[in-house]
Amino acid sequence: MTGPTLKGKTAVLTGAARGIGKAVADALIEKGANVVIGDLLDSQGEALVASYNTDGKRAAYIHADVTKYKEIVALFQLAEKEFGGVDIAILNAGIASNSNNLFTDLNDLQDERMIDVNVTSVIKCTKVATLHLARRGGGVIVSTASVAGFHSGGISLAPYTASKHAVVGYTRAFDILPSICNVRVNAVCPYWVETDLITSLHPDDDSTTATPFEKLVINSARTKIETVVEAFMTLIEDESRIGKLILDYYEKKKREFRKVDLYFV
Template structure:
C-alpha cells in the first residue's frame, strides 16, 4: 500500500504515457490525474485518446491532460509527444513507455512476411529504446525524472507459443537493466514493470496463429490474472521510490515481487578486468555527461 504522503508528491508533476488511451496505460493515467499530476498521452487510437483527455479536463475544470497521435516506432512522433508536454505543462517528470502488441506472438511457422515479423520487435522493443532516448533528454533538461518500461513476465519466462513476444520482452528487460549509471549522469532512473496476464485486449490479440486459434490460448484464458490495480501500484512505487533503479518489478496475481538479475559467474573476470572495471567506473560518468551535453545541444538547438 502506497502512503498518502508519497502520493501527494504527484501533485503538479508531468507524466508522458504511450499507449494509454485504454487498458493498463489508461488505468495509470487515471491514477496520476486523480492525485494531481498532468498527463500527456500518445497513442494511435485517436478517438479514444482525445475523448479520454477531454474527460480529464472537463472533470478537473482546467487543462490537466493533452493528447497527440503517436506512432511509437517513429522518432519524430516520440519527439512531438515529449515536446507537447514541454509546451503544455513546462517539462516532463515521469514517462510510461507502455505501447505494445501481442499479435504474431507465435510466428515460428507463419508466412515469411518481413513487415509482420518486424512489427513485434519494432513496437515492443525498438520503440522503448526510441522513447527512452527522447525522454532522457527532456528529463535531463528538467533536472531529473523517472522512466518506466512496460515489460512482462515473458521477459523472464518463455513459452514455445509466444516465441516472438518472449524475445521482444527479454529485449526490454536487458535494456532496462543497462541504466545503472544514469542517476549519476543526469538524475534519471529507469525501471520496468512486468505484469503476468492482465485482462486487456492484448490477451485476445495472441489468440490466433495464422488462420487457426493457437492451442496455448486455452492455457492463457484459464490462467490466474493480475489485477490492474497491482500494475498501477507497481508503476507508482517505481516512480516515487527514489532508491529504485534498473529494477524489474513483477506484477503477479499475488502482488508485487522483484525479479533479481543473474549474478555474473566468477569466470567472467580476473584481476586485470577487475582493475579495468574500476577505471571504467571512474571515467564512465564524466564521459557520458559530455555525450549527454552534446546530444541535448543537437536535440534542443536543432533547426525546426
C-alpha cells in the same frame, strides 16, 4: 501514499488510450500530475483526455506512433508546450499480435513489427525522454516489460517473449544513469492482465474449439490491473528504487538482484 503527491509533475505516456496505460494515466491524474498521451487510437485518446480536463487543463493527446522518432519527439514537445516540461515517462505501448507465428508465412513486415513496436520504440522513447528529464533536473522512466521478459511462454509466445526479454535487458543497462543525469530507468513486469491485448489473442472463447494457444491464453491466471498500477506508482514515487531489482510477482515471493528496478506483478 495518498493525496496529490505528484502535483506539479508532468507525465508522458505511450499507448495509454486504453488498457494498462490508461489505468496508469488515471492514477497519475488522481495523484495530481498532468498527463500527455500518445497513441494510435485517436478517438479513444481524445475522449480520455477530455474526461481529465473537465476542471481545467490537466491533460493533452497527440497521435504518436512510437516506432517513429518524429512522432515521439512531437509527443514530448507537446508536454513541454502545454505543461513546461516532463518529469515522468511511461513507455507502455506494445503489441502481442502475431505471437504465435512459427509456422506462418515468411513475411518481413509481420516478423519485424513486434520488435519495432515492443523493443525499438522503447530505445527511441528512452533517448528522447532522457533529454527532456535531464533538462528538468531529473525524473523517472518506467517501461512496461512483462513476466515474459524473464520466463518462456513456450513456442506460441516466442517473438513476444524475445521482445520483452530485450526490454528487460535494455532497462538493466541504466543502473548508473541516476549519477549521470538524475534519471531513474525501471520496468514493470506484469503477468496476464485482462485487457484488449489479451482478448485479441483468443478470438475463440469456446474452450472446446479453441486452439492450444487460445486455450493457454484463456486458462492462464490473471493479475489485477490495480496491482499493476500499484507497481508503476511505486517505481515512480519511491526514489530509492534504483540499483536493485525487486522480484515481487504472483505469490509475492521476494528476491533481490543487482541493477535497476524491475517490479514483477
